Amino acid sequence: MRRRLLQLIGMAxxxxxxxxxxxxxxxxxxxxxxxxxxxxEGTEAKAGPAPKTPWGEPDLQGIWTNNYETPLQxxxxxxxxxxxxEEERAELDRQRAEIIGKDGRRERGSEQDVGGAYNAAIFLxxxxxxxxxxxxxxxxxxxxPPFTPEASKRRAEMRAFQLALLQPTExxxxxxxxxxxxxxxxxxxxxxxxxxxxxxxSVAGGGSINRSDNPEDRTLGERCxxxxxxxFGGITxxxxxxxxxPGTVSIFYDTGQGxxxxxxxxxxxxxxxxxxxxxxWGDSRGRWEGNTLVVDVTNFTAKTDYQGSRENLHxxxxxxxxxxxxxxxxxxxxxSTTWTRPWTxxxxxxxxxxxxxxxxxxxxxxxxxxxxxxxxxxxRIEERAFAQGRGPNPATMCTAGCGGFAGGFADEGEESNPLxx
Amino acid sequence: MRQWSTGSTIALAVAAxxxxxxxxxxxxxxxxxxxxxxxxxxxxPDFSGIWQALNEANWDLQAHEARSGAVMQQGVYPFAFTKVxxxxxxxxxxxxxxxxxxxxVDGDGQIxxxxxxxxxxxxxxxxxxxxxxxxxxxxxxxPRAMYMPYPxxxxxxxxxxxMAFAFxxxxxxxxxxxxxxxxxxxxMGHSVGKWEGDTLVVDVTEFNGKNxxxxxxNFHSDALHxxxxxxxxxxDAIRxxxxxxxxxxxxxxxxxxxxxxxxxxxxxxxxxYRCIEFVEEFLYGxxxxxxxVKRWEGDTMIVDITRKVPEGDKLYEWYRR
Numbered sequence: 001m002r003r004r005l006l007q008l009i010g011m012a013x014x015x016x017x018x019x020x021x022x023x024x025x026x027x028x029x030x031x032x033x034x035x036x037x038x039x040x041e042g043t044e045a046k047a048g049p050a051p052k053t054p055w056g057e058p059d060l061q062g063i064w065t066n067n068y069e070t071p072l073q074x075x076x077x078x079x080x081x082x083x084x085x086e087e088e089r090a091e092l093d094r095q096r097a098e099i100i101g102k103d104g105r106r107e108r109g110s111e112q113d114v115g116g117a118y119n120a121a122i123f124l125x126x127x128x129x130x131x132x133x134x135x136x137x138x139x140x141x142x143x144x145p146p147f148t149p150e151a152s153k154r155r156a157e158m159r160a161f162q163l164a165l166l167q168p169t170e171x172x173x174x175x176x177x178x179x180x181x182x183x184x185x186x187x188x189x190x191x192x193x194x195x196x197x198x199x200x201x202s203v204a205g206g207g208s209i210n211r212s213d214n215p216e217d218r219t220l221g222e223r224c225x226x227x228x229x230x231x232f233g234g235i236t237x238x239x240x241x242x243x244x245x246p247g248t249v250s251i252f253y254d255t256g257q258g259x260x261x262x263x264x265x266x267x268x269x270x271x272x273x274x275x276x277x278x279x280x281w282g283d284s285r286g287r288w289e290g291n292t293l294v295v296d297v298t299n300f301t302a303k304t305d306y307q308g309s310r311e312n313l314h315x316x317x318x319x320x321x322x323x324x325x326x327x328x329x330x331x332x333x334x335x336s337t338t339w340t341r342p343w344t345x346x347x348x349x350x351x352x353x354x355x356x357x358x359x360x361x362x363x364x365x366x367x368x369x370x371x372x373x374x375x376x377x378x379x380r381i382e383e384r385a386f387a388q389g390r391g392p393n394p395a396t397m398c399t400a401g402c403g404g405f406a407g408g409f410a411d412e413g414e415e416s417n418p419l420x421x
Numbered sequence: 422m423r424q425w426s427t428g429s430t431i432a433l434a435v436a437a438x439x440x441x442x443x444x445x446x447x448x449x450x451x452x453x454x455x456x457x458x459x460x461x462x463x464x465x466p467d468f469s470g471i472w473q474a475l476n477e478a479n480w481d482l483q484a485h486e487a488r489s490g491a492v493m494q495q496g497v498y499p500f501a502f503t504k505v506x507x508x509x510x511x512x513x514x515x516x517x518x519x520x521x522x523x524x525x526v527d528g529d530g531q532i533x534x535x536x537x538x539x540x541x542x543x544x545x546x547x548x549x550x551x552x553x554x555x556x557x558x559x560x561x562x563x564p565r566a567m568y569m570p571y572p573x574x575x576x577x578x579x580x581x582x583x584m585a586f587a588f589x590x591x592x593x594x595x596x597x598x599x600x601x602x603x604x605x606x607x608x609m610g611h612s613v614g615k616w617e618g619d620t621l622v623v624d625v626t627e628f629n630g631k632n633x634x635x636x637x638x639n640f641h642s643d644a645l646h647x648x649x650x651x652x653x654x655x656x657d658a659i660r661x662x663x664x665x666x667x668x669x670x671x672x673x674x675x676x677x678x679x680x681x682x683x684x685x686x687x688x689x690x691x692x693x694y695r696c697i698e699f700v701e702e703f704l705y706g707x708x709x710x711x712x713x714v715k716r717w718e719g720d721t722m723i724v725d726i727t728r729k730v731p732e733g734d735k736l737y738e739w740y741r742r
Contacts, residue, residue: 054462054579061578213710215701224697243576243583243594245469246462250576250583252592262585262592264574264691279693281590354580357600361592362607366697367559367631370739376708383710 048324050291055246057267058291060321063241063359064349066233068130072345074142075419078133082142089129095418096126100408102415111170115402123408126235135232137330138344144307151308151338157196158207162401164190165210169398177411178403187395200305207305208400212379215372219400222372224365227259228304229281229297230315230331232347235407239352241359249286249293258365265295273299278311280304293319309335325351375399459656461577466619466653469577471684471691474568474661477522479555481637482677483532484524490517491636492550509550525568527676532639538670545638553636557704558589558696560608562632563625564647564663564677566591572684574691582614582621587691595623603627606643623649642669657683 051059078084084092105120106112134142147155163182166172172179191211201207201219211217220226231238231253238255249265265286273283283299297315306313318330327349334342352358379399385391409417461467477485490506497503510517524530534542545552555561561569571587580598595614602611606629614623630643648664662678665671706713 061581215705215709223701225695241594243578243581245467245576245578248469248574248576250574250585250592252583252585252594261590264576264585266690270688273690273692277692280695281693354598355600357596360603361594361609362560363605364560364608367608372701373705373708373739376705379710380708 047326050321050323053244053246057244057246057288058293058321059244060242060249060293060319060327061244062354063239063352063357064327065237065239065352066130066347067127067350069127069235070130070132070135070347071419072135072232073144074134074136077421078419079141081133083131084129084133089131092129092418096129096409099415099418100124100126111398111402112176115398119406119408123235126408127237132346135345135347136343137346138332139341145339145341145343147308148336148338148340154197155308161190161193161195162207162209164188165395166398166401168393168396169210169402170396171398171402176403178398178401187393191395197310198303200303200310210398210400210402212375212399215376218372218375221256221259222375224259224369224372225280226256227253227261227281228306229263229300230306230317230333230345231255232345239359240349252359252361254359254361256365258363258368260361260364265293267293272296275299278302282313282315289318291320293317295319306333307338309333309338312337327351459653461579463579465577465616466621467577468575468582468621468651468653468659471572471574471689472659472681473570473572473684474679475682476525476568476679477520478525478568478677478679479565479570479635480519481522482524482526482635482639483637484526484530485519485522485637487521488519491519525677525679527678531675533672533675534670535672538640542638542640545633545640547638549636549638552638553633554631555633555636556700558700559631560591561586561588562608562628563593563610563612564649564665565632565634566593566609567661567681568679571694572689572691585691587694589696590693595621606630608632610645610647612649619653621649621651623647623651625649640670641665641667644669654680657685 053059053061074081100123103120106116136142136144139145159181163172163179165188166179166182167185168187169179170176172182172184175184195209195217199207199209199216199219208219209217215223220228233255236257238253241252241254243250243252247267249267251263251265252260253263254260261281263281263284265284267286267288269287270285272285273279277283278299278301280301280303282297284295284297286293286295288294295315295317297313297317300311300313302311304310304313312335314334316332316334318328320328320330322328329347329349330344332342332344333339379394382391382394382397386393403411407417409415414421459467461469489504490510492507492509493504494507496505506513506517526532532542550556555565555569566573566584566586566588569586569588573584573586576583576585580596582595582597584593584595586592591609593609593612595612597614597616600613607627608629608631610625611627612623612625614621616622625647626645628641628643628645630641630645633640644667646666648666650660650662652660652662654660659681660678661681662676664674664676666674702713
């Protein structure tokens with residue numbers, strides 16, 4: 001029980017620093033008419049022409065955010081449908097508000113209850129649905145292209161490792177969604193092995209492993225290093241703050257609940273860094289094409305992972321201020337070792353007031369990360385108790401990838417995300 | 422020995438003369454407008470670019486002689502000035518020492534601590550490894566971020582002067598326009614600036630008191646109030662001055678000043694120093710299932726690192742319960 005408490009505190013503490021942001025950021029859904037949905041996403045009258053800086057470059061400056069929630073990939077039930085109708089948006093907002101408003105707790109004290117505690121307590125609001133049925137605009141089906149055989153193999157190896165660690169837990173015993181593809185069985189010798197590739201998952205859902213031997217076993221989110229490129233804000237939202245000087249564009253990403261980071265894009269024809277110099281956020285080179293800032297990003301480290309792509313990820317971003325209050329952000333992802341073709345996401349950012357200054361470079365996750373030692377200490381206590389015959393085999397307990405909740409929705413049934421039902 | 426030191430004094434004097442000559446020339450030649458490119462579209466001095474302090478302030482703001490190690494222990498002699506490097510740095514040899522400095526504190530070079538604060542400062546110095554937030558990769562605070570041994574980039578716009586720091590990919594924005602303050606006290610402060618002639622004057626408040634000034638244990642409270650002054654010396658150097666006020670810690674205001682230098686490499690750019698990852702072993706290494714730090718064996722050097730869990734450290738106290 002003490003271990004559970006520690007781990008619960010662990011999960012909560014990792015992200016608690018971001019709550020202030022979350023609360024001001026998202027538009028409360030419950031009980032509100034989604035008046036905001038009649039604006040934005042290209043439907044409203046243009047708010048004046050896109051400005052230029054005093055030195056004549058396109059002006060992208062200000063604090064921005066995305067006001068709407070849009071799934072990255074088009075849900076199956078909206079196949080062949082690029083836009084929701086206004087009625088569909090209103091209905092989805094209503095359905096989601098109803099689910100989020102319920103007490104979604106599982107059996108008190110169960111692993112699913114503890115594992116879902118953060119989600120159940122935190123994701124009490126969501127942004128309104130946007131017009132698009134997917135952020136992916138190319139391929140036209142709104143889906144990320146198929147993985148290459150090489151990438152499929154990488155992912156299958158990681159999934160097999162995850163499942164081996166879940167095998168002796170209740171999740172597999174009870175055939176819960178977290179165990180999909182696996183079976184219930186005795187503890188696997190894989191539990192003592194190094195994962196097949198660097199664990200680079202941001203969230204406690206897909207990709208995390210059920211083990212706390214080392215900080216490196218935990219998600220990048222729990223390690224306070226979840227911020228990656230590209231960043232589409234996700235359900236918690238984000239605030240990019242752009243400041244320019246001649247030849248330079250600075251973007252501070254207030255993102256990931258206290259995991260913000262600073263990016264400086266030089267406008268230059270200089271070549272990228274030497275190919276052996278790799279960075280978490282790659283190496284950005286910008287140029288102006290008319291009113292559009294085009295940024296080429298390469299040199300990613302193999303420690304980062306965007307949708308299965310690692311060191312070979314190549315981004316081409318296009319930032320265009322289409323009017324005074326809107327930036328259109330279009331980014332193409334290319335990695336021939338991961339996907340069978342490039343794919344493109346389109347998103348709109350909406351201008352926030354400068355005076356309200358709603359971008360905070362802190363508090364920051366790391367300075368208050370009581371969660372990480374809690375997770376590790378909890379695991380050590382559990383091992384000691386087992387060795388002394390006072391507790392269950394730690395291998396049979398689930399602390400990550402156990403399923404339950406994500407973003408306020410259950411992973412199956414009536415309380416799951418209506419988009420996925 | 423005497424000859425050597427005379428020679429070096431002469432060399433320094435010559436170098437100093439050369440520097441002042443350059444400054445004089447540039448100022449005489451262009452009394453109003455500095456060298457080309459040094460003014461923004463609205464006529465202000467242009468600080469945009471990559472900068473770095475070139476001094477020992479991050480080791481100790483005050484004048485100090487070089488030391489054999491960043492952490493030291495009693496040597497064969499019983500004197501403070503004969504200490505030898507201690508375990509945490511001994512394996513680093515000459516790279517583990519501390520360079521000397523004439524200091525950056527103006528006036529008599531002293532930091533006017535009140536008696537209680539002076540005691541804390543002395544203890545901080547003795548417990549550097551346990552207490553310095555830099556070692557934990559915490560947000561470095563202002564003014565420390567300005568003179569850490571990492572470059573930072575100024576992106577100067579009309580209403581905002583943004584500073585991006587290589588160290589832990591953090592940033593500060595100096596607001597020249599009217600903005601609301603932060604929702605809580607901060608590590609990096611809330612910076613509001615204005616131009617006084619060619620000097621950018623920045624008022625920095627809203628500190629949470631968790632930062633240090635340097636690795637010597639110089640510290641402040643949440644009552645810290647800074648007045649920074651950025652003045653162009655040449656196109657490639659800024660005079661950086663900070664008046665420090667903190668009535669909970671100091672008996673009177675005091676001031677540091679130093680030049681900041683432009684990184685002139687044609688391919689200069691900020692690279693990541695994402696140290697959160699680098700300090701996981703430092704912060705959580707003892708909580709691994711299997712420890713990575715062991716006594717080495719065979720031909721390999723054995724370094725026993727003695728690092729007591731610090732008394733009163735909230736993080737450690739909490740997880741030791």
